[in-house]
Amino acid sequence: MKRFRLAPPSLRGVVSFVVVSALLAGAGFGAGPSPAAEMSTLVVGILAPFTGPDAGLGPAYFAACLPATRAINAAGGILGHQVTCKQFDTRGEPADAVPAARQMVASTPNLFMVIGCTSDEAASVMPVLEQNHVPAFCQTGQSEFNQSSFKYFHRLVPPDEFDAYAMVGIAIFLDKYKRVGLVFGNDIGSQTFVAPAMRAIKKMGGTVVINQAIDLKQNSYRTEVTKLLAAKPDVILTEALGPADATYLAELKQLNKGMIPVIGTSATVDPVWYKAVAGAIGAEDLTKYFKAVDEPTTFSGPGYDEFKANLLASVPQFANAAKYQKRASTIHLYDGIVMTALAATAAKSTDRTVFLPWILKIGNGAPGAQVAATFAQGLAALQKGTAVRYIGAGGPTHFDQWNNSNTGYIVVRFTPTGDEETVGHLTNAQISQLSSP
Numbered sequence: 001m002k003r004f005r006l007a008p009p010s011l012r013g014v015v016s017f018v019v020v021s022a023l024l025a026g027a028g029f030g031a032g033p034s035p036a037a038e039m040s041t042l043v044v045g046i047l048a049p050f051t052g053p054d055a056g057l058g059p060a061y062f063a064a065c066l067p068a069t070r071a072i073n074a075a076g077g078i079l080g081h082q083v084t085c086k087q088f089d090t091r092g093e094p095a096d097a098v099p100a101a102r103q104m105v106a107s108t109p110n111l112f113m114v115i116g117c118t119s120d121e122a123a124s125v126m127p128v129l130e131q132n133h134v135p136a137f138c139q140t141g142q143s144e145f146n147q148s149s150f151k152y153f154h155r156l157v158p159p160d161e162f163d164a165y166a167m168v169g170i171a172i173f174l175d176k177y178k179r180v181g182l183v184f185g186n187d188i189g190s191q192t193f194v195a196p197a198m199r200a201i202k203k204m205g206g207t208v209v210i211n212q213a214i215d216l217k218q219n220s221y222r223t224e225v226t227k228l229l230a231a232k233p234d235v236i237l238t239e240a241l242g243p244a245d246a247t248y249l250a251e252l253k254q255l256n257k258g259m260i261p262v263i264g265t266s267a268t269v270d271p272v273w274y275k276a277v278a279g280a281i282g283a284e285d286l287t288k289y290f291k292a293v294d295e296p297t298t299f300s301g302p303g304y305d306e307f308k309a310n311l312l313a314s315v316p317q318f319a320n321a322a323k324y325q326k327r328a329s330t331i332h333l334y335d336g337i338v339m340t341a342l343a344a345t346a347a348k349s350t351d352r353t354v355f356l357p358w359i360l361k362i363g364n365g366a367p368g369a370q371v372a373a374t375f376a377q378g379l380a381a382l383q384k385g386t387a388v389r390y391i392g393a394g395g396p397t398h399f400d401q402w403n404n405s406n407t408g409y410i411v412v413r414f415t416p417t418g419d420e421e422t423v424g425h426l427t428n429a430q431i432s433q434l435s436s437p
Contacts, residue, residue, distance in 0.1 A: 042081045042350060044069060044337055045104050047125060047136075048116030049092035053187065053216040053242035056272035061116045061139070062087065063324035064333035066317055067310030072341050075376040079350060083112065083341070090121045092187065097121030101128040112350065113137070113340050115333045119160060119189030126150050133352045135359060137336030139329055142192055147402050152352075154359065156332040156397060157266070157295055158406045160189075161196035165434040166293040166409040167237050167263050168200040169426045174411065175261070175291075179209045181233030183224075183248060185240040186213040193265060197237060200434040209233050214240055214248065221248045225255050239265040243276060250280035259285050264292040271323035274418045283416050291423065294412045295328045297394050303373035307334050307393035326420045328394070335392040339363050342378040342390055363397040363405070365389025 044065050050058035065085035073082050088104045090097035097120070105111065105128065114136040117125055122140035129136050130150050138145070138153060141160025145153060158166075171177045180201050184190040191213060198208050210231040212224050225248065228236070238245055245268070253259050259281065267273070269292050278286045298304065314321045324330045343358035344350050362378070365371075369387040372378035378388045390397075397405040409431065411424035 040081065040110050042078060042083045042110050042112035043108050044083060044085050045108065045111055045114040045134075046085060046087045046116050047097070047101060047104060047114050047121075048087075048090060048118055048139075049120060050087055050089040052091040052093065053185070053244070054092035054118070054120055054189070056241060056270060057092075057118055057139070057267075058087065058089070058116070059272065059318070059320060060270060060324060060327055060330050061333055062318060063311065063314075063321050063327070064115060064330045065337060066314035066321060067307055068334045068337035068341075070310040070314060071306055071338065071375050075379050078112075078341050078344050079348070081110075081350060090116075090118075090125070092118070092120040092189075094121050094124035094188075097125050098128060101125040105129075105132045105134065112344075112352070113337070115139075115336060119192055120187060126153055129153075133356070135340055135352060135356055137333055137340075139333070141189070145402075146404065151403075152356065154336060154399070154403045154405075156336060156394065156405050157329060158409070159404075160192040160265075162406070162409075162431060162435065163265050163293055164193040164196040164237075165200050165431050166426050167193070167265065168197055168204065168206075168434055169409075169430050170263050170291055170293065170411055170424075171235050171237065172201070172204045172206055173426070173430055174424055175235065177234040177261070178206050179232060179234045180206055181209055181228050181231060181236045181260075182211040183228065183236050183238045183240060184213060185216045185242075185244055187216060187241075189267075190239045190241070193237075193239060196435075204434065214244060216240060216242050216244045218244070219247070220251065222251050222255070224248070225251045228252070229256055233260065235261045235263060237263050239267055241267060241273065245273065246276035246280040249277060253281050253285065259289040262290045264290065266292060266294045266328065268292050269294050269412055269414075269420055270327060271320070271418060274414055278414075278418065283414075283418075287414055287416055291411055291413050293409050293426075294420065295332065295394070296407050296410050297326075297328045297331055299326055301373065301393075302377075303335075303392035303394075304331070306374045307331060323418075331394045335390070335394045335397070338375045338378075338392055339390045339397075341375055342372070342382070342388060345379060345382050346388065360399050360403065362388055362390050364399050 048058040069083040117138035119140045344355040347355035369389040409426045
């Protein structure tokens with residue numbers, strides 16, 4: 001589901017900072033560490049693009065892992081094990097993602113779990129993760145995961161088709177636009193929005209005046225922009241990550257002598273995207289003409305405060321960490337890590353096959369369970385023999401039978417400083433109206 005642009009120089013080489021200590025050669029972690037490896041460091045694998053057109057996604061997920069492991073380690077770790085983060089670059093390409101996933105599994109005896117696995121590569125890597133019993137919290141929006149058979153797959157974000165419905169909802173329900181232009185990257189992840197958006201626009205009486213699948217690697221889109229302007233859209237729906245959206249919108253502003261309203265996916269609500277596009281069209285125009293959909297997050301409460309404090313403390317490891325304070329996907333992946341750490345604690349085992357069922361038990365809770373907003377709170381309750389429901393930085397989860405949790409949509413825009421600001425909501429009834437046959 002969520003994709004991006006080239007990692008900043010401060011992040012390159014950050015893998016050298018990650019040290020997996022005291023690993024036992026040949027230990028089969030899928031069946032549990034051997035006695036000699038009992039206190040070895042557990043690894044959270046970040047399986048995502050760190051290079052290539054969608055390279056901005058990797059940093060957003062790295063920014064989730066650092067504060068989560070910091071919070072877990074400060075409370076004593078997982079059954080005495082410290083936890084660390086390690087990056088595995090998929091380059092946003094299925095052909096590169098599968099070897100990266102296999103190398104991760106083969107080279108990481110104490111692999112605890114995985115985060116990342118975006119729409120670019122999730123369909124390719126989930127079979128590898130499932131076969132090796134690796135719990136994963138993925139940011140894919142592909143509809144094939146709505147009712148998948150993967151037991152180790154978990155998703156805390158809506159599928160891309162519902163992102164598309166929400167974008168159409170902003171355009172038609174909230175802003176009353178009728179003529180819609182679609183400008184999406186030609187990558188797998190971006191193209192998943194197109195078909196559902198077209199269906200919803202047609203159903204609501206709107207018109208798709210142009211549909212462009214743009215090459216993310218082009219240096220100029222003047223030809224495409226000229227065709228778009230000739231089609232006279234009222235609004236543009238977009239996700240073309242890396243430098244593509246910035247270049248496209250800069251040329252649109254130049255050729256049109258002004259901006260056209262733009263609605264983005266939740267992946268565009270990102271500091272890397274903001275910096276690129278604000279630099280291309282100006283922060284004032286970006287604030288005035290741009291809206292996006294995002295998952296509801298309050299950015300308040302003890303769970304969020306814990307996340308924010310540990311994120312800011314992680315700046316020495318990742319210079320841009322502070323920019324992800326209000327990145328919803330970062331917050332949800334943070335929750336996925338803490339939730340899984342509590343699951344292993346509750347199961348009294350770091351064997352992935354043993355603690356897997358506990359992830360849903362911790363996430364959904366049970367009658368009488370004590371609510372925990374942080375790992376430390378959950379750990380204290382479990383040590384007293386009390387059942388726990390984790391409601392962390394991103395709010396409550398509601399896993400269905402396919403391990404998906406969807407909490408609806410908000411409408412956001414950027415402030416002049418690049419922060420996210422909520423400006424509206426879409427109701428479940430509106431989304432159902434757009435998504436029904």
